[in-house]
Amino acid sequence: MLFQRLLDMKSSILCLSLVLLLLIAAPLSAKDAAFDGEKLFNARCGSCHGVKGAGTGKGPPLVHRIYEPNHHADITFRWAVERGVKAHHWNFGDMPKLDGVKLEEVEAIIKYVRDTQKEAGIY
Numbered sequence: 001m002l003f004q005r006l007l008d009m010k011s012s013i014l015c016l017s018l019v020l021l022l023l024i025a026a027p028l029s030a031k032d033a034a035f036d037g038e039k040l041f042n043a044r045c046g047s048c049h050g051v052k053g054a055g056t057g058k059g060p061p062l063v064h065r066i067y068e069p070n071h072h073a074d075i076t077f078r079w080a081v082e083r084g085v086k087a088h089h090w091n092f093g094d095m096p097k098l099d100g101v102k103l104e105e106v107e108a109i110i111k112y113v114r115d116t117q118k119e120a121g122i123y
């Protein structure tokens with residue numbers, strides 16, 4: 001009898017922990033998958049700004065001291081995507097505005113670029 005009750009208690013605690021774990025883990029993993037900054041960067045920016053933001057023949061490196069936060073704050077990344085950029089630092093031509101990049105995706109891309117800039121010792 002006592003054993004049975006203990007067993008019941010144990011399984012309800014187990015059940016509860018599983019539910020809690022799911023509640024905590026599900027949104028986190030969904031978020032990671034949907035807003036993976038590196039993947040988004042490669043898909044939407046990489047064709048011009050290059051792998052790891054190192055630049056290509058079509059666009060400048062973003063992992064460069066010109067684009068460190070004191071010179072190009074995060075807002076300039078949002079504007080670049082929303083409005084495009086008139087060429088002013090380099091000779092690659094203008095950056096077209098990019099349709100279909102959600103604000104959350106831009107935020108994830110900015111975080112990825114900032115992390116990569118830090119790794120490269122830019123700031």
Ligand code: HEC
Binds near residue numbers: 072086
């Ligand atoms: C079709 C090529 C192309 C794509 C795709 C592209 N860029 Fe650009 N980007 C450029 C060019 C060209 C410039 C202009 C550089 C200059 O100042 O001469 C630029 C400039 C920028 C700047 C500097 C803005 C400023 O105020 O000087 C930022 C930030 C930027 N891009 C972010 C992004 C991000 C984030 C993405 C992806 C979501 C992206 N770009 C995709 C070509 C591109």
